[in-house]
Amino acid sequence: MNQDLLGVLVMFGLALGLALPLGRFLANVFRGDKNALDFLAPVERGIFRLSGIDANREMTWQQHLVALLTINLVWFVLAMAVLCTQGVLPLNPDHNPSMSPDLAFNTAISFLVNCNLQHYSGESGLSYLSQIVVITFLQFVSAATGIAAAVVIFNALQARTTDKLGNFYNYFVKSLTRLLLPGSLIIALILAFNGTPMTLAGKQELVTLQGESVAVSRGPVAAMVAIKELGTNGGGFYGANSAHPLENPNFLTNVVENVALTLIPLAMIFALGFYLKRKRLAWMIFGVMTVGFVALLAPTIYYEMHGNPAIAQMGVDQNLGALEGKEMRFGAAASAYWSITNTVISCGSINSMHDSFMPLSGLCQMLGMMTNAFYGGCGVGLLNFFAYLIIAVFIAGLMVGRTPEFLGKKIEAREMKIAVIVTLLHPLLILAGTAMTAHLYAGNPTEYAGWLANPGFHGFSEMLYEFTSASANNGSGFEGLGDNTPWWNISTGVVLLLSRFLPIIGPVAIAGLLARKKVVPESAGTLPADTATFGVMVLAVIVIIAALAFFPALALGPIAEHFSLY
């Protein structure tokens, strides 16, 4: 038991220990200061020259957004083209067929938005070419998009008045060359040495101990899994994701993958502090996020380690915890830690089946995605947090008798409007999506019987989880859901698109508007944003707006299930 908990502490400690120096390094990279990877500068210059980009051209916040949306559109077209024709393209040793257009659409969107909701199984659904040039490629660039957008905000929050906020392509390319590519290389090597395949050869035939002959899927797995975690993407090479023994062979790889996915979201917080030279602000943000994270983690670990009372009643020993749907090589605590890190952070990879978790653990997983700002995804976690921060600054500012200001910039009606829309969007998409599905299902339970594996409270949780996961761009599934139907494909697809780009556009716009404003010098009457008191304020805003809005829905799902179980 204690060893399990120690494992969890080691994973968090490792991530934090690596995130601090990485944060400082990232701040240097994006400020253009001297850093350890400056020897890569010629490579970057080559990329810019090749693509005809002037990386020194300063952009306004609108130009940043245009650049961001344009390249995203290009990738989408590229991904669609490859997925629809992969059957006839090279690098397809297993002769997997081309995707149908609707599934290709869903897959392209899903990986473009860093969500990685998968309505296919990698073993049979994708060729190696698709795995490399669509899936792995999008996993790199979608993570870099989020990081670049966050850096625009870093730049905008400096104490000066300007509308020039650096060059988007510069941020974007450097996120790749200085962070994602080198980081993935290291992780992929560790994985490969622990047994994760890295080959372009097709299926391997073998005879098991039982004497059955099976064909084991292989492929360029290690490379893909590395960026899957590091870029908080979450979409697995295999259908079973990191529960698959080749995707996540042992406890060591589990630690590496888990640390990898928490690394960048943590490092970005500290990068903000180093970039703006406001370390206390970074610690405040880290503190708020960590309190929220631990509040979700603690009950999950508790309930998973204490087993399922209903199964205990059947006479099955629950001393090792609730192990249904979990891998023995990871155990209850590490699986609980994995599930919460993957839901607070919009990674969404799984090493155990969330459907089988205890009801309150499922609640915590959903709350992690509903708040979506306790660390959050690569770069975008900070963007979400920023919207909450603006609302907290506004109320707190009034409470100390001054027109609210954040880092010397006044928060006025326009910023408020955007922040409100961004924070409103999330509950709207989740609740409206679930409501429509519930309405359809309740209207004709027999026709839609295939949608839900379990009726009742658990079925409700399944629907709620699916839309929460889509809206949080998380990508993990509660499973037990027949999700490869037109309704699920279309509805979650729409949710995916809206919930990716609006929460990027909104915060970048707020930051851009703030950057243009005059800097108000700090005085004794200014509310400092880097204190514990203000941290409490931000946390309260997140809890009351983001979490409480879901209380009635959660009551009908996991809470009702919990109380009927205990």
Add this chain to the structure above:
Amino acid sequence: MSPKSQSLFQPQLVKEALKQSFVKLDPRLMYRNPVMFTVELGTVVMLFVTLGLLVNPDPAQGSFAYNFVVFLVLLLTLLFANFAEAIAEARGKAQAESLRKTREETPARVIDEKGNISSVSSSQLQKGQMFVVEAGEIIPTDGEIIEGLATIDESAITGESAPVVREAGGDKSSVTGGTKVLSDRIRVVVTTQPGESFLDKMIALVEGAARQKTPNEIALTILLAGFTLVFVIVCVTLQPFAVYSKTPIAIASFIALFVCLIPTTIGGLLSAIGIAGMDRALRANVITKSGKAVETAGDIDVLLLDKTGTITIGNRKATHFWPAPGVDERQLIELATTASLTDETPEGKSIVELAREQNVDPQQLQTHLQGAELIKFTAETRSSGVTLANGTRIRKGASDAIRQLATKANQPFPQEVTQRAEAVASNGGTPLVVSENDRVMGVVELQDIIKPGIQERFERLRKMGIKTVMVTGDNPLTAKFIAEKSGVDDFIAEAKPEDKMTYIRTEQQSGKLVAMMGDGTNDAPALAQADVGVAMNSGTQAAKEAGNMVDLDNDPTKLIEVVEIGKQLLMTRGTLTTFSIANDVAKYFAIVPALFMVAIPSLGALNIMHLESPQSAILSAVIFNAIIIPALVPLALRGVAYKPIGASALLRRNLLVYGLGGVIVPFIGIKLIDLLVGVFM
């Protein structure tokens, strides 16, 4: 002046406010407040549901009585919110009216172009008309003296009993309606149209029509509308959820949940808070031209204050006579006194006073003045004095002015006198050198007297984060000394009117908000440039037009009060928003279990308050939601007390009181109401 400490709810005001509470139910007025407007929609729905049940009883919707009670409570919520706004308006109006009453319907003697005088009622005076007022008469309306000089009793407006002198030309030319002329006769030109005086504007501002939302109020309204929308989504989507879960929810429960969750407390009190802010300014005898000005005052970073009258008491006073070497001290005192006997300036008078304290009888010296020629101070000679009948020239003046006289007459200017003059100056005093027939006789030391308690006020301002700047005509040395002694952060010495302007501009360029007070016409540009410009009522019309507030008391320290009123205004909004939102936690725990308990008994575990029954839980929540509004009206009207303890400490304090309090209070309140409701059910 009406007494300032009147109770919050005077009977006649309450009566008027009650009437207005119903008038304001008009949806055309209501839509300005999105939060309360949605409550009104909910109330209307409840009305139809209740009426429908009368015709066609439906057990799923609960009894008629229960639905009717929910409807009544919602209606009450609306009325309470309207009442809060109405009582704030009524109080503001009453305050303004009591000021206006003093000036209404006084006969005015108007002079036409031909010089004929006719009597007209003051309310019919047009801008540009001329009238005369004599000793013993009341000035009919605001205006500017174009001819004559008069002493005026302004106590009706300012409460200050000492009469003031007003004269044509210069900065003391404006008169206020309602004040009384004590001596002489003046001709005055009317400067405002009837119904357009500052008071009239203020009254209009307090009344709904002219009241514009301030930028902060708009931003807050957006936030509250956002919260409202979130709960629209929560409540609407709950319907299919409930159908899926086979837990039918009555319409009354939906509406109750919605109304309880949206921030009705702050939504209902928001406009009352704004009006009360202007009202508090008015109670401090400051007329604001917009609600925004009061709000901006709370944000002020820099305060420009005139030295004289604000930091120091009136003018400089003589504190010491320093004779030149070889001159008898008594001789110096007598000369200085003789030169000052006819000097009406405060400095001159203070010399005579100091002489009297040192046992020199000014009465006796008076005799020397027979046939003497008075030499007035001019900017050119920078000295004044007398030339006696026997030809003796006594002069007093600035050190270098007397030095010039002495040099011209080939008289020495003793080293000791130079040193003394410098010593006096470096001590913040002003040296006045006295000469007799161009011979330097000694130095009179004039000192500024700093107002008692002013250091503490500046300390308080510093803690608020406000930088104080002293504006003075003194030389930099003197200015520095007084600045240090009084504790201001910065000073502008040898200030010309344009210096103020430059200073304000520079501060504003670095993002700061600047407030200043002024009275002269040459202050007008700076008053207009400043973010908060408070014109003194005694000031010129130009100054009053340029500023965005008028201080009826002519009290230069008023700015400090105005800043606190502004801060209180913002704080009251912020704390009540926090309180309102924090209340949701308890309301969720009252209503959510009540919604589902019957169909899903296991959810009864969420009923941590152990409320009697689902219906009593919902009723208790809406009743609490309704009565918290009037319960907080006094706080909204008085404002949350501002304490300059630093922003972080202030936030901590307010978060504890209004945040944590906002979480706990409704748990207790709802439980108590439930106990009470349980008795009747």
